[in-house]
Amino acid sequence: MEKKEWRLIHLHCIIGTNRNFIRKVMNEDPEFEQMYKWDVQQWKEKFQIYDKKAFFIVEKLQNKSIKQKIVHYVETYQVLTIYSKDYPVSLREIPDPPLVLYLHGNPRLLSHTPNLSVVGTRYPSKFARSIMANILIPLFKYDFLITSGMAVGIDGFAHQLAIQHQSPTIAVLGSGFEHIYPKQHLTLFTQLAKQDLIISEYPPDQAPRKYHFPERNRIISGLSFGTLVIEAKEKSGTLITVDQALEQGKEVFAVPGSVLAETSSGCNQLIKDGAKLVQTSNDILEEYHLKQRTLE
Structure with a gap:
């Protein structure tokens, strides 16, 4: 260094x-x-x-x-700065790249493709797990890496599903490594550190702050080619990640839901606003392959 x-x-x-x-x-x-x-x-x-x-x-x-x-x-830990040769290209290109990154786990996953960020409510419906399994498990067969924020709810489900299917996953924290948040995900943190990757732009002794979570969302969306919203209320922190993804020129996917379900109101609005409606994994695969052909 x-x-x-x-x-x-x-x-x-x-x-x-x-x-x-x-x-x-x-x-x-x-x-x-x-x-x-x-x-x-x-x-x-x-x-x-x-x-x-x-x-x-x-x-x-x-x-x-x-x-x-x-x-x-x-x-x-491994510490990268904006000057490091191993600093991820995907983050270097976003409008507000982190200047310092702390890594815990397998740093090679930073360059893994394809990478899909998965976000959603902390209070998911009883259908959320089965919806996620239906969409994400087929993607694991294509070596998709899942990036999320290790929060309770959708984030935690996404990481756990990837671990269960031995598929790579990255967690981006809103605190330093010495202050695991939420505390009920300490076991998940330990699992991720062993075989996958945890990232934070906060020094290890930095406790979580309310503003850290919307701030770290730009890293979640920045690492991936697109962001999938599983369930979200119309006014929620999840939609901050969507805003960041749009600013970064990334794809936005949303799973539709019942008009009676509050946790689907945000997703339904995103679809009305132009996000790609996702019913199966093929909806994401089509967009990914189209993007790859465009880049070739």
């Missing part, structure tokens, strides 16, 4: 995922060398920040314990 990458990780651990601010530092100091020499006043003047934030940054950049913690992270 280059020195520049270590320095970026250092700043990232201090600032968190305020990518706009980190990019401003990147523009001012491309090698992240000079930032260690700037005093409080220089930080204030260069980036228009308050005393408190400037003092905090200067103090943390000199803090040896943070540097030691980063060494531990790099030795325990």
